[in-house]
Amino acid sequence: xxxxxxxxxxxxxxxxxxxxxxxxxxxxxxxxxxxxxxxxxxxxxxxxxxxxxxxxxxxxxxxxxxxxxxxxxxxxxxxxxxxxxxxxxxxxxxxxxxxxxxxxxxxxxxxxxxxxxxxxxxxxxxxxxxxxxxxxxxxxxxxxxxxxxxxxxxxxxxxxxxxxxxxxxxxxxxxxxxxxxxxxxxxxxxxxxxxxxxxxxxxxxxxxxxxxxxxxxxxxxxxxxxxxxxxxxxxxxxxxxxxxxxxxxxxxxxxxxxxxxxxxxxxxxxxxxxxxxxxxxxxxxxxxxxxxxxxxxxxxxxxxxxxxxxxxxxxxx
Amino acid sequence: xxxxxxxxxxxxxxxxxxxxxxxxxxxxxxxxxxxxxxxxxxxxxxxxxxxxxxxxxxxxxxxxxxxxxxxxxxxxxxxxxxxxxxxxxxxxxxxxxxxxxxxxxxxxxxxxxxxxxxxxxxxxxxxxxxxxxxxxxxxxxxxxxxxxxxxxxxxxxxxxxxxxxxxxxxxxxxxxxxxxxxxxxxxxxxxxxxxxxxxxxxxxxxxxxxxxxxxxxxxxxxxxxxxxxxxxxxxxxxxxxxxxxxxxxxxxxxxxxxxxxxxxxxxxxxxxxxxxxxxxxxxxxxxxxxxxxxxxxxxxxxxxxxxxxxxxxxxxxxxxxxx
Numbered sequence: 001x002x003x004x005x006x007x008x009x010x011x012x013x014x015x016x017x018x019x020x021x022x023x024x025x026x027x028x029x030x031x032x033x034x035x036x037x038x039x040x041x042x043x044x045x046x047x048x049x050x051x052x053x054x055x056x057x058x059x060x061x062x063x064x065x066x067x068x069x070x071x072x073x074x075x076x077x078x079x080x081x082x083x084x085x086x087x088x089x090x091x092x093x094x095x096x097x098x099x100x101x102x103x104x105x106x107x108x109x110x111x112x113x114x115x116x117x118x119x120x121x122x123x124x125x126x127x128x129x130x131x132x133x134x135x136x137x138x139x140x141x142x143x144x145x146x147x148x149x150x151x152x153x154x155x156x157x158x159x160x161x162x163x164x165x166x167x168x169x170x171x172x173x174x175x176x177x178x179x180x181x182x183x184x185x186x187x188x189x190x191x192x193x194x195x196x197x198x199x200x201x202x203x204x205x206x207x208x209x210x211x212x213x214x215x216x217x218x219x220x221x222x223x224x225x226x227x228x229x230x231x232x233x234x235x236x237x238x239x240x241x242x243x244x245x246x247x248x249x250x251x252x253x254x255x256x257x258x259x260x261x262x263x264x265x266x267x268x269x270x271x272x273x274x275x276x277x278x279x280x281x282x283x284x285x286x287x288x289x290x291x292x293x294x295x296x297x298x299x300x301x302x303x304x305x306x307x308x309x310x311x312x313x314x315x316x317x
Numbered sequence: 318x319x320x321x322x323x324x325x326x327x328x329x330x331x332x333x334x335x336x337x338x339x340x341x342x343x344x345x346x347x348x349x350x351x352x353x354x355x356x357x358x359x360x361x362x363x364x365x366x367x368x369x370x371x372x373x374x375x376x377x378x379x380x381x382x383x384x385x386x387x388x389x390x391x392x393x394x395x396x397x398x399x400x401x402x403x404x405x406x407x408x409x410x411x412x413x414x415x416x417x418x419x420x421x422x423x424x425x426x427x428x429x430x431x432x433x434x435x436x437x438x439x440x441x442x443x444x445x446x447x448x449x450x451x452x453x454x455x456x457x458x459x460x461x462x463x464x465x466x467x468x469x470x471x472x473x474x475x476x477x478x479x480x481x482x483x484x485x486x487x488x489x490x491x492x493x494x495x496x497x498x499x500x501x502x503x504x505x506x507x508x509x510x511x512x513x514x515x516x517x518x519x520x521x522x523x524x525x526x527x528x529x530x531x532x533x534x535x536x537x538x539x540x541x542x543x544x545x546x547x548x549x550x551x552x553x554x555x556x557x558x559x560x561x562x563x564x565x566x567x568x569x570x571x572x573x574x575x576x577x578x579x580x581x582x583x584x585x586x587x588x589x590x591x592x593x594x595x596x597x598x599x600x601x602x603x604x605x606x607x608x609x610x611x612x613x614x615x616x617x618x619x620x621x622x623x624x625x626x627x628x629x630x631x632x633x634x635x636x637x638x639x640x
Contacts, residue, residue, distance in 0.1 A: 142335075145332075145565070145568060146336070146613060147568040147571045147572060147606075147610060147612075147613050148572050149571075149572030150571075150572070150590050151340075151606070154344065157348070157595075158343060158347060159347060162348075248460075251465075255464050256591070271464070271468065274468075278468065282477070285465070285472060289462055289465030289466075289469065293457075296461075300456055304456075
């Protein structure tokens with residue numbers, strides 16, 4: 001929570017600054033009242049820490065997550081393998097952690113990129129208004145109204161060679177990771193754009209913006225220095241909520257074979273193999289989905305709690 | 318009003334036209350082209366033959382030229398043939414569309430039948446234990462990965478219990494009403510879970526908002542009973558934004574249907590689009606995507622009209638200044 005309220009810095013110094021701090025203190029306390037959101041935040045931190053510690057856990061346990069061991073397929077839970085092994089005899093728990101690493105990474109990065117695109121477009125439309133606003137908002141409405149998943153599937157199926165991208169990039173082993181972030185960001189910026197535009201429309205009428213304009217501040221400076229800090233709370237809420245939906249989208253695309261490609265594990269593509277094995281090893285399908293479910297619901301609770309704390313008037317949708 | 322509808326229809330047609338170009342270009346960027354597929358099926362074709370075929374079918378021409386040729390053919394009613402089904406795409410699409418409509422309408426009605434009472438009850442008893450429980454369930458429904466839910470349902474009811482079929486619309490050779498109904502149960506439940514959480518939250522939020530309004534207090538003050546206030550005064554007004562939001566979320570429902578149909582091998586529009594993209598069936602993919610876009614745009618217009626129709630305060634006479 002590095003976001004700071006507007007105005008505290010330049011305008012009237014210390015007094016405003018102190019008031020601002022206590023405002024954020026108030027918000028923090030209001031957030032703590034939202035027990036589910038706090039619990040979700042803690043859970044997400046633990047999950048992220050576990051996922052990032054996967055190589056350490058791997059080293060400590062002496063099991064290699066990539067080693068195929070066909071003599072020990074479909075093992076039940078044991079001391080060596082807390083969740084058992086998969087169809088190639090790999091340790092399920094470690095694979096889950098590595099999959100979580102990828103899913104969380106994609107969720108965070110794609111949500112952040114979407115938020116940046118949405119913020120720029122929203123500020124632009126809200127600050128300049130007029131025809132530019134009309135065009136940008138029509139574009140936003142257009143993208144929102146499209147059937148998202150079929151379009152994402154087409155975007156994911158596009159042949160990168162035909163786009164004329166450099167071969168070195170296409171051959172890169174992480175290309176499926178970059179690609180899914182790009183296509184999700186391409187369609188994911190709309191919510192933030194709308195919220196920021198709405199907030200910017202009201203903020204730009206405030207006196208301090210007028211003051212800045214009178215002092216000759218450029219449009220760029222007014223947008224990013226004066227308006228942006230005042231529209232931070234809807235951005236935070238929308239981005240938190242969108243991490244959850246990005247993880248859902250990533251998982252379904254990976255599951256369909258269009259997202260993260262093996263050998264990189266993700267919760268989505270782990271379920272692809274599990275689907276073929278539901279008659280022999282139904283339990284393999286349980287854990288990755290549970291991982292997605294818990295992570296997404298935690299992000300939604302967190303976003304909901306942040307919304308209640310930052311904007312108590314909004315009745316959460 | 319009719320002028321407003323006309324303007325919105327025109328706008329949507331323009332959006333559809335733009336989208337048709339975008340989709341055409343994207344489908345063209347998918348791996349391979351129709352000639353590659355011919356080469357695969359006939360190894361005797363030489364590269365020179367392939368080049369001549371490309372010229373013959375106009376595949377070597379620039380994108381805009383190909384798009385215009387396609388557009389003219391489509392406007393003339395020629396949507397081309399489906400590669401996977403070897404029939405004109407419109408004939409292919411019909412049955413898929415009917416199946417999709419069945420599934421989507423069924424789960425839509427079911428979702429509303431759950432969301433309306435649940436949302437109203439939660440709004441009337443905010444912060445009660447039931448409200449919290451409903452809220453939790455909503456979050457669970459919103460957060461659950463649909464394809465995983467489908468997988469879990471298949472494992473529970475088809476693999477372990479063996480009481481419900483896991484895929485298709487009917488048993489091969491069979492096809493009585495009961496048999497078809499049994500095949501619809503799991504897909505309908507899946508799609509309902511996908512949408513009901515959102516709907517319930519819309520209803521609850523809108524109802525809460527309406528109950529805070531002055532006219533509700535007036536109604537109470539003049540002595541109207543609780544039921545009358547809720548049903549006659551609050552619900553009618555609370556439903557206006559709900560109808561709009563639900564109509565606007567048609568695209569989302571369609572995305573959910575795509576996943577559901579794919580998981581249950583249920584031959585609907587969503588599965589058809591997915592299969593045609595995966596099977597390089599360019600004509601079918603194009604029409605499927607365009608049709609889905611058209612339906613979404615129409616649902617959006619429907620949302621606007623419903624909004625104006627339900628709320629007499631809103632007038633679109635001046636030509637749709639709001640949005």
